Amino acid sequence: MKNIALIGCGRISGKHLESISQLKNDLKLVAVCDIVKERAKDAGEKYGVDWYTDYQKMLECDDIDVVSICTPSGLHPEHGIAAAKRGIHVVAEKPMAITLEGADQLIHTCDQEKVQLFVVKQNRLNTTMQLLKRAVDKNRFGKIYMIQSNVFWQRPQSYYDMTKWRGTWEFDGGSFMNQASHYVDGIQWLIGPVESVIAETATLARHIETEDTGSAILKFRNGVIGTINVTMLTYPKNFEGSITILGEKGTVKVGGIAVNHIDKWEFEEYDDDDRLIEESNYNPPNIYGLGHLPYYQNVIAALKGETEADTDGRSGRKSLELIIAIYKSAQTGKKVALPLKL
Numbered sequence: 176m177k178n179i180a181l182i183g184c185g186r187i188s189g190k191h192l193e194s195i196s197q198l199k200n201d202l203k204l205v206a207v208c209d210i211v212k213e214r215a216k217d218a219g220e221k222y223g224v225d226w227y228t229d230y231q232k233m234l235e236c237d238d239i240d241v242v243s244i245c246t247p248s249g250l251h252p253e254h255g256i257a258a259a260k261r262g263i264h265v266v267a268e269k270p271m272a273i274t275l276e277g278a279d280q281l282i283h284t285c286d287q288e289k290v291q292l293f294v295v296k297q298n299r300l301n302t303t304m305q306l307l308k309r310a311v312d313k314n315r316f317g318k319i320y321m322i323q324s325n326v327f328w329q330r331p332q333s334y335y336d337m338t339k340w341r342g343t344w345e346f347d348g349g350s351f352m353n354q355a356s357h358y359v360d361g362i363q364w365l366i367g368p369v370e371s372v373i374a375e376t377a378t379l380a381r382h383i384e385t386e387d388t389g390s391a392i393l394k395f396r397n398g399v400i401g402t403i404n405v406t407m408l409t410y411p412k413n414f415e416g417s418i419t420i421l422g423e424k425g426t427v428k429v430g431g432i433a434v435n436h437i438d439k440w441e442f443e444e445y446d447d448d449d450r451l452i453e454e455s456n457y458n459p460p461n462i463y464g465l466g467h468l469p470y471y472q473n474v475i476a477a478l479k480g481e482t483e484a485d486t487d488g489r490s491g492r493k494s495l496e497l498i499i500a501i502y503k504s505a506q507t508g509k510k511v512a513l514p515l516k517l
């Protein structure tokens with residue numbers, strides 16, 4: 176049994192707290208924290224645990240083995256490092272940081288303190304994405320030519336106005352860093368390392384510092400050409416969150432609003448997985464999907480030493496590096512090669 180605490184009782188925290196409460200045999204929620212007193216108190220009272228408004232105090236006072244970090248993205252390294260230094264394992268929401276320096280400090284501290292670092296990439300665990308990954312791993316596509324991801328969602332101005340950190344370079348990043356980060360992660364998880372990127376981004380309608388819209392063209396080391404198109408301005412609501420792979424012997428589009436529906440699944444050769452298409456489709460209650468529960472199941476198994484982390488710090492860093500390369504290209508107008516030089 177591991178004692179777990181959570182920092183940041185905002186929108187995504189509910190997914191964490193629900194998942195933790197479903198895993199009672201392995202995880203015991205002991206404390207929650209938010210700088211907004213009512214949020215900390217509400218969550219603490221709902222789950223019957225200690226609540227704090229100062230995370231340092233929480234880390235000092237409670238007996239904690241694992242901490243989940245659900246604060247604004249730019250604060251993840253600070254909060255993760257404070258926990259790691261007390262020998263506490265870290266589950267960081269995505270993105271793990273918004274700079275590579277922040278990510279590296281977090282990874283380094285967790286290594287030094289011999290604690291595990293998990294970065295939440297729950298979309299990889301969608302039944303649809305797992306099927307697609309298996310098809311790639313079984314080489315069912317033959318030579319893969321192209322991968323495309325579209326994130327055509329809607330975030331009204333009121334979403335950005337809800338809290339000060341949204342749409343800022345210091346704490347959030349733009350639509351690539353926040354909303355599309357699972358998709359950037361997904362395509363490099365499926366295809367492999369990216370060699371170079373060219374991108375355009377723009378702030379077309381929202382009053383924010385960062386981009387609400389952008390496109391990137393990627394060249395993967397294995398020759399595959401990829402594109403990612405992202406906008407938070409889709410009229411009138413979230414329309415598509417998809418990944419399409421086009422190969423020599425197969426074409427697949429995992430679409431729906433958030434890669435929750437297989438729109439196209441066609442291969443030259445039959446595989447028993449072909450019979451699982453219908454049952455892999457699901458209707459998520461929201462775009463966060465259903466992946467937090469299986470994500471925590473992996474955290475538990477990894478902490479018991481039974482398996483590897485689904486997404487550890489180094490794996491989480493890869494998509495962060497790609498997003499930063501996209502930003503660098505958009506800012507300079509130049510093609511950017513990976514890995515980035517720090």
Ligand SMILES: NC(=O)c1ccc[n+]([C@@H]2O[C@H](COP(=O)([O-])OP(=O)(O)OC[C@H]3O[C@@H](n4cnc5c(N)ncnc54)[C@H](O)[C@@H]3O)[C@@H](O)[C@H]2O)c1
Binds near residue numbers: 185245297
């Ligand atoms: N995995 C996913 O699909 C997914 C979905 C949504 C959000 N997220 C990530 O989760 C994080 C939080 O997003 P959100 O939408 O829940 O934001 P939010 O603004 O709703 O919640 C953040 C909470 O952190 C609190 N906070 C800020 N500074 C703090 C501090 N120093 N100590 C304690 N609490 C503090 C805020 O008061 C707020 O309640 C972001 O990194 C975001 O990218 C991930």
